[in-house]
Structures are given as C-alpha cells and as structure tokens.
Amino acid sequence: MEKFKTLTSTVIPLANEDIDTDQIIPARFLKSTTREGFGKNLFRDWRYDSQGDLKEDFILNNPSYSGSILVAGKNFGCGSSREHAAWALYDFGFRAIVSSYFADIFKGNALNNGLLPVQISDGFLETIFELVKQDKNTTLKIELIDQQISIQGTKHTEKFNINAYKKTCLLNGYDDIDYLISKKSQIEQFEQTHKEF
Amino acid sequence: MGKTLFEKVWDSHIVDSVENGQEILYIDRHFIHEVTSPQAFEGIRRRGAGLYRKNKIVATADHNVPTKDQHLPIKDVLSKLQVDTLIQNCKEFGIDLYGLGHPYQGIVHVIGPELGITKPGMTIVCGDSHTSTHGAFGTIAFGIGTSQVEQVMATQCLLLERPKTMRITINGELQRGVSSKDIILYIISKLSTAGGTGYFVEYAGSAITSLSMEGRMTICNMSIEMGARGGMIAPDETTYEYIRGREFAPVGFALDEAINYWKTLYSDEDAYFDKEYTFEAESIPPMITYGTNPGMGIGIDEAIPDNDSDSFKKSLKYMNLEAGSSLLNKKIDHVFIGSCTNSRIEDLRIVAEYVAGKQKADHVKAMIVPGSKQVEKQAREEGIHQVLADAGFELREPGCSACLGMNEDKIPDGEYCVSTSNRNFEGRQGPGARTMLVSPLTAAIIAIEGKIVDTRNFVNKVATV
Numbered sequence: 001m002e003k004f005k006t007l008t009s010t011v012i013p014l015a016n017e018d019i020d021t022d023q024i025i026p027a028r029f030l031k032s033t034t035r036e037g038f039g040k041n042l043f044r045d046w047r048y049d050s051q052g053d054l055k056e057d058f059i060l061n062n063p064s065y066s067g068s069i070l071v072a073g074k075n076f077g078c079g080s081s082r083e084h085a086a087w088a089l090y091d092f093g094f095r096a097i098v099s100s101y102f103a104d105i106f107k108g109n110a111l112n113n114g115l116l117p118v119q120i121s122d123g124f125l126e127t128i129f130e131l132v133k134q135d136k137n138t139t140l141k142i143e144l145i146d147q148q149i150s151i152q153g154t155k156h157t158e159k160f161n162i163n164a165y166k167k168t169c170l171l172n173g174y175d176d177i178d179y180l181i182s183k184k185s186q187i188e189q190f191e192q193t194h195k196e197f
Numbered sequence: 198m199g200k201t202l203f204e205k206v207w208d209s210h211i212v213d214s215v216e217n218g219q220e221i222l223y224i225d226r227h228f229i230h231e232v233t234s235p236q237a238f239e240g241i242r243r244r245g246a247g248l249y250r251k252n253k254i255v256a257t258a259d260h261n262v263p264t265k266d267q268h269l270p271i272k273d274v275l276s277k278l279q280v281d282t283l284i285q286n287c288k289e290f291g292i293d294l295y296g297l298g299h300p301y302q303g304i305v306h307v308i309g310p311e312l313g314i315t316k317p318g319m320t321i322v323c324g325d326s327h328t329s330t331h332g333a334f335g336t337i338a339f340g341i342g343t344s345q346v347e348q349v350m351a352t353q354c355l356l357l358e359r360p361k362t363m364r365i366t367i368n369g370e371l372q373r374g375v376s377s378k379d380i381i382l383y384i385i386s387k388l389s390t391a392g393g394t395g396y397f398v399e400y401a402g403s404a405i406t407s408l409s410m411e412g413r414m415t416i417c418n419m420s421i422e423m424g425a426r427g428g429m430i431a432p433d434e435t436t437y438e439y440i441r442g443r444e445f446a447p448v449g450f451a452l453d454e455a456i457n458y459w460k461t462l463y464s465d466e467d468a469y470f471d472k473e474y475t476f477e478a479e480s481i482p483p484m485i486t487y488g489t490n491p492g493m494g495i496g497i498d499e500a501i502p503d504n505d506s507d508s509f510k511k512s513l514k515y516m517n518l519e520a521g522s523s524l525l526n527k528k529i530d531h532v533f534i535g536s537c538t539n540s541r542i543e544d545l546r547i548v549a550e551y552v553a554g555k556q557k558a559d560h561v562k563a564m565i566v567p568g569s570k571q572v573e574k575q576a577r578e579e580g581i582h583q584v585l586a587d588a589g590f591e592l593r594e595p596g597c598s599a600c601l602g603m604n605e606d607k608i609p610d611g612e613y614c615v616s617t618s619n620r621n622f623e624g625r626q627g628p629g630a631r632t633m634l635v636s637p638l639t640a641a642i643i644a645i646e647g648k649i650v651d652t653r654n655f656v657n658k659v660a661t662v
Contacts, residue, residue, distance in 0.1 A: 017508040018390055018490050022622040027601040031275035033235035033282045045624045075391040081326040083342035104394055104426055109342035164217040180352040187354055190212040196225050197455035
C-alpha cells in the first residue's frame with residue numbers, strides 16, 4: 001500500500017447523496033480476476049450513455065474540473081462490499097474522498113487501499129461545494145498527521161477523525177495482514193480453547 | 198451489567214485487544230465466491246505462506262453463473278474465466294467447492310444455512326454484503342472486502358473496531374398479506390439507508406420470534422441496506438428445528454451439547470444497547486419502493502412523498518415517477534422472484550400457493566430463480582415447479598441472476614421490474630432498469646394482475662413468509 005501523508009489538490013465535486021457502489025462500479029464490470037484497470041469503468045453509467053458515448057453533462061467528463069480529491073454528498077459508498085469500488089476510484093487517480101458520511105464497508109475497503117476517506121461536517125461540505133461552484137480552482141489540503149483539512153487561501157479548516165491504528169498504517173504504508181500474521185502464535189493459542197458448536 | 202447477544206458472541210471470538218481500540222476477531226467460517234476471491238488468492242500466492250485453515254472455507258459459484266443450461270459451458274468469456282479461476286484456486290488450495298453441477302450449488306447465503314454449516318454463536322464472513330443473512334441463526338455474520346478475504350485466508354482473523362449495538366423490537370401481529378420482507382422494508386424506510394451505519398442490529402419482539410427461519414433470514418439479509426454491518430436474532434426452538442438433520446449439522450450428543458450452549462445466546466434483561474427502536478406489527482403495510490435506494494419505500498397504497506433535495510428529484514426522474522402520485526394501477530413489465538433475500542423454498546411455496554390455477558398477465562415477463570439446487574429439487578418434489586410453469590412463470594436454475602445483472606439476466610432500459618431482491622439502485626438490474634422492491638407474495642399478485650394493486654384486497658390470510 002502507498003503511504004499517505006499530505007495531499008494538496010483541486011477537487012471534483014459530486015453533490016449527490018447516497019452514492020452506492022453500483023454507481024461507483026456497476027456489477028457487470030466486476031469480472032476481472034486482478035485488481036487493476038477498474039478506473040476506466042468508474043461511474044460507468046453516469047459517464048457514458050448506452051451507446052458508449054461520453055455524457056458531457058457529467059462532472060467527470062468536464063475538463064475544467066480535475067484533481068485527486070473527490071468531494072461527494074453524504075453516505076458515500078453504501079451498498080455492496082465490493083472492494084472494486086475503492087480500486088476503481090484509486091485507479092482513476094483519486095487519493096482521498098471527502099464526504100459528511102461514509103458507509104462502513106466502503107470506508108474499510110478504502111483505508112485498506114491507501115484511499116483516504118475524510119469525514120467532515122455537513123456545514124464544511126456545503127462550504128466546499130459553494131466555493132468550488134464559484135471557483136473551479138479551489139484547492140483542498142489534507143494533512144493526515146494533524147488530521148486536518150483546509151480550503152487553501154481561506155480560513156476554512158476542520159479536524160477529522162480516523163482510527164489511530166489505521167492512521168499509522170496509512171502513514172507508513174502498512175497492511176492489516178502483516179500485523180495479523182505477526183500474531184500467529186496468539187491465534188494458534190486461541191484455537192486451543194475455542195470451541196465451535 | 199448483562200450482555201447483549203452480540204456481545205456474547207463477539208467476546209467469545211476475541212483473540213486479542215490491541216491498544217488503540219482494534220480487536221482481533223476469530224472467524225469460524227469463511228464463505229467465498231467467484232467475484233470477490235480471485236484477487237485474494239493472488240495475494241496469498243504472492244506471499245507464499247498458503248492458507249491458514251482451509252477446512253474453514255466453503256466455496257460456491259453464484260454471482261456470475263447463467264441460470265439457463267448450466268450443464269453447458271458458460272458463454273460469456275469473462276464470467277467463464279472467473280468461474281474457472283475459482284475452480285482452479287479451490288483445487289490448488291484444497292477448498293471444498295460446491296460449483297456448477299454440484300447438487301449443493303447455489304447462492305452462498307442460501308446454501309450455508311440449508312446445509313447446516315451456519316450455526317448459532319458462530320462468526321461468519323464472506324466477500325458479500327448480504328452475509329448478514331446468517332445472523333438469523335444468532336451468528337455474527339457480515340460482509341467484507343477482498344483485502345479482508347485475504348486476511349481471513351491467511352490468519353482466520355480480522356482486525357476490527359467493535360461496532361455499536363442497536364435493538365429493533367417489533368411486537369404484535371402482522372396484517373393480512375404482510376410478511377417479513379415488508380417488515381424490513383418498513384424498518385429501512387423509517388431509519389433510512391444510513392440509519393444503521395456503525396451498528397450491529399438485534400431484531401426482537403413477538404413479530405420476529407413468530408417468523409420461520411426463512412422469514413428471519415430475509416430480515417437479517419437486508420440489515421446492510423440501512424447501513425448496519427449485520428443483524429442478529431436470538432436462536433430458539435425454531436432455529437434448532439431448522440438445523441436438526443441438515444447435512445453438516447451436529448447429531449446425537451454433539452447436538453444436545455450444542456443446543457445447551459445455543460440456549461445461552463440471548464440478550465440479558467439488563468443488557469445495554471446504544472440505540473433502541475420499537476415498532477408495532479399492526480402498523481406495517483405491504484411495502485413497495487418507489488426510488489433508487491431501499492430506504493425509499495412506502496405502503497403500497499400510499500402516495501410518493503415529496504422532498505426538495507436534488508438527489509431525491511434525480512431519483513424520481515430516473516424512475517419516471519412523480520411526487521404526490523400513487524403507484525396503484527401502474528403497469529409493470531417484469532417480475533423477478535429470487536436473490537439471497539427471497540429465493541428459499543418457503544418463498545417459492547407462497548408464490549405457488551397464490552398463483553395456483555391463475556395465469557400471469559400477458560405483458561408481464563415473470564422469472565423465478567431458486568436460491569440453490571436443493572431448493573430447485575425440493576420445489577420439483579413438491580410439485581411447485583409445475584404450478585409455477587402452468588401459471589406462466591419462467592423457471593430458471595440457481596444463481597444471483599437479475600438481482601445484480603452480472604449474467605445475462607438483465608431488465609431492459611426504462612422498463613419496470615417488481616423484484617423480491619434487495620437493492621433498487623440505479624442500473625442494479627441492468628442499465629436504465631427501474632426496480633421496485635417487494636415481498637414474494639406482492640410480486641406474485643402483481644405478476645397475475647400485471648399492475649400494482651393493493652395486495653390486501655387479494656389475500657385473505659396472513660402470509661407465512
């Protein structure tokens with residue numbers, strides 16, 4: 001996993017609420033046996049029409065918006081457990097998702113792939129959407145060490161929460177799996193007395 | 198202070214607590230399928246350490262499989278590659294696979310319980326959000342991502358933050374024509390798609406304990422649709438009866454010993470829940486969804502609500518419906534009966550009982566996909582297949598099918614599908630498809646009438662599922 005420390009970038013705003021993982025990557029594009037290449041089908045049915053032509057009114061197809069931060073409406077990532085949603089966002093080039101609420105499984109999947117979910121207040125989210133509407137070059141700075149997100153060139157700033165263990169993992173690029181493997185002897189010991197009925 | 202059912206099961210699976218609040222949870226059973234496992238196997242292969250406990254993994258092929266001519270090679274090249282990869286991986290690592298052609302094949306959340314693999318007090322995971330289904334047995338069961346599938350393969354454990362607890366109590370008796378699917382759609386419509394995020398839910402109350410195991414599974418299955426990681430119901434006589442005699446269920450002394458333990462699995466009277474909700478069964482109508490998430494549900498005779506938010510407006514536009522209007526008399530193009538929510542033998546029985554001697558409406562395409570080969574076999578033995586075929590329903594072979602449209606079973610652009618599945622997201626059943634979630638009984642009635650009707654006028658007794 002890639003390390004995450006600080007990210008400064010313009011943003012792509014997507015104000016829809018309850019964006020589910022079927023929108024992020026529709027099920028019919030989950031047929032790969034590798035982790036790579038899902039970015040081309042990110043938001044597939046919002047980006048392309050049934051003929052495969054670009055829908056110009058969708059924000060990801062608007063060249064005046066760019067950046068590695070997606071700012072989305074509340075309850076982002078609800079629905080299925082498909083990690084392909086996190087892979088698709090990462091593969092497309094996103095490194096952080098900012099929203100006022102995340103679905104549980106998506107949040108875990110994002111953290112396991114070096115994609116930072118930044119949960120902020122409804123008010124701060126509204127402010128970002130408003131400023132981006134006024135100026136497409138509005139830039140966010142996300143500092144993981146200080147758990148702080150700020151809108152560059154303004155006084156708007158907010159702290160965000162992240163599990164301390166997950167923060168360490170992201171800062172150092174560690175996976176859960178290495179940690180669990182290091183606990184093997186304890187797991188074996190647990191199995192000695194654990195009875196499964 | 199006493200413990201909740203969730204805490205009893207969770208605490209008995211803690212290997213270690215890590216200083217910053219994470220806990221190492223031991224996993225008793227790991228179900229895998231073709232879509233979310235290949236990348237995990239790849240990771241295991243790269244590490245070279247192999248699987249930690251291969252006998253705790255059970256595999257099946259369900260998401261991608263065709264539901265017609267399963268004896269022939271899969272036509273879709275990519276689907277075939279995924280299913281073949283699962284076969285290869287299971288062979289290489291020595292995992293039990295109930296794949297295509299096996300008499301136990303089926304939707305992963307249907308076969309686990311019906312084979313007696315799912316038992317009270319266990320922890321169960323699968324790379325599929327509807328793993329919550331197994332909670333109906335008093336297990337802690339939840340969906341995980343592929344990185345976690347790899348963690349469980351490598352260590353039989355997960356590193357997790359303990360979720361908060363919620364209890365939802367439903368007391369009283371259900372109205373005529375109302376079933377477990379209506380209960381859960383009602384709950385989600387009250388709590389919204391995010392109302393359960395961060396929680397593990399226990400369902401309790403007389404309307405829950407009077408349900409069959411199939412009905413309980415339908416409720417726990419959709420816990421994820423309100424954002425909850427999982428749902429649970431305390432095991433009781435109904436649970437033990439369901440398990441008794443199944444393929445992998447304990448027998449004799451081992452079963453007695455197990456039941457003695459299972460009897461300790463309930464929430465103590467003085468247990469504390471972080472959140473509690475109570476609903477009256479009598480106030481739950483037959484439900485239907487009108488929008489593009491499972492929280493957008495109403496009583497079948499109610500008007501579509503209004504809301505100023507852009508997301509709500511976008512949703513109604515996608516469905517081509519208007520706020521304030523009624524769904525009654527709306528013409529329906531497709532009826533899909535299937536998915537891990539409602540494809541068990543009781544679901545098929547209730548549909549067959551209603552449609553026996555009737556004919557589906559001419560313009561409706563009605564498809565029934567059983568949850569497993571065993572369900573299909575039992576339906577044949579009970580004559581259900583013939584009743585359904587005579588009524589004009591197309592009977593398919595087991596799989597996830599049109600619930601998520603990964604195989605050929607898709608609903609065409611712009612058409613309406615009344616579905617017993619679990620998600621009405623945009624494009625879920627195919628690009629542009631418009632899904633309305635209902636119970637199997639409601640789906641059966643609508644298939645016959647060809648339009649949305651107040652189902653209470655068509656039944657004279659309480660649905661049993």
